[in-house]
Amino acid sequence: MTGTNLFYEPIPFEFIRTFEEKPQLIVTVNDVPAVCHNLTCDFTYIETPASMIDSFTYDLSTRVLVLTGTELSNVTEDIEHVYFAQNHCTIDWTTDDNSTLTCTLDEDPTCGEHIPILTTRFGIIPVNETVSAESIACVLTTVYPNSNLNLLGGDNLTFTGSLLPTALSTSTVSIKFNDPDQTICTP
Numbered sequence: 001m002t003g004t005n006l007f008y009e010p011i012p013f014e015f016i017r018t019f020e021e022k023p024q025l026i027v028t029v030n031d032v033p034a035v036c037h038n039l040t041c042d043f044t045y046i047e048t049p050a051s052m053i054d055s056f057t058y059d060l061s062t063r064v065l066v067l068t069g070t071e072l073s074n075v076t077e078d079i080e081h082v083y084f085a086q087n088h089c090t091i092d093w094t095t096d097d098n099s100t101l102t103c104t105l106d107e108d109p110t111c112g113e114h115i116p117i118l119t120t121r122f123g124i125i126p127v128n129e130t131v132s133a134e135s136i137a138c139v140l141t142t143v144y145p146n147s148n149l150n151l152l153g154g155d156n157l158t159f160t161g162s163l164l165p166t167a168l169s170t171s172t173v174s175i176k177f178n179d180p181d182q183t184i185c186t187p
Contacts, residue, residue, distance in 0.1 A: 085109030
């Protein structure tokens with residue numbers, strides 16, 4: 001040893017223990033160990049009611065979504081968000097018996113097969129497995145160019161319409177033509 005300083009290896013967080021009356025957690029943020037304030041990473045287990053979405057209806061003309069189920073929260077502050085057809089849904093009202101929640105989509109829906117996602121402060125409320133997805137159709141008004149296309153591909157096509165996906169990163173889009181000799185059209 002040539003210097004006056006000693007070097008000690010860091011002590012892993014899992015070796016640091018304190019006396020706590022509540023269960024403690026080891027916390028990581030982006031795979032980096034984190035230290036909680038005053039070394040208190042405790043939690044409280046809260047048993048939530050057996051919430052379930054049993055059915056839903058959606059009206060395309062008014063953009064109104066109605067969820068029906070059991071033990072849906074009637075406290076708006078407990079509901080983090082309702083998401084349907086790739087859009088946020090603003091809550092209009094809930095019933096006092098926790099069975100119905102009504103909301104209006106902030107924007108037009110995206111075409112496809114959709115089931116609502118209700119998230120409360122306790123987590124995502126499950127949807128009954130018997131519930132069928134709502135089918136929302138895309139509306140195409142024009143395709144340009146629409147004549148003299150090369151069967152081998154290479155033409156750039158522009159589709160215009162409504163309820164089309166706004167982001168290919170969150171939507172799966174497939175385009176098919178009636179011609180048996182068609183080439184694949186990649187969005």
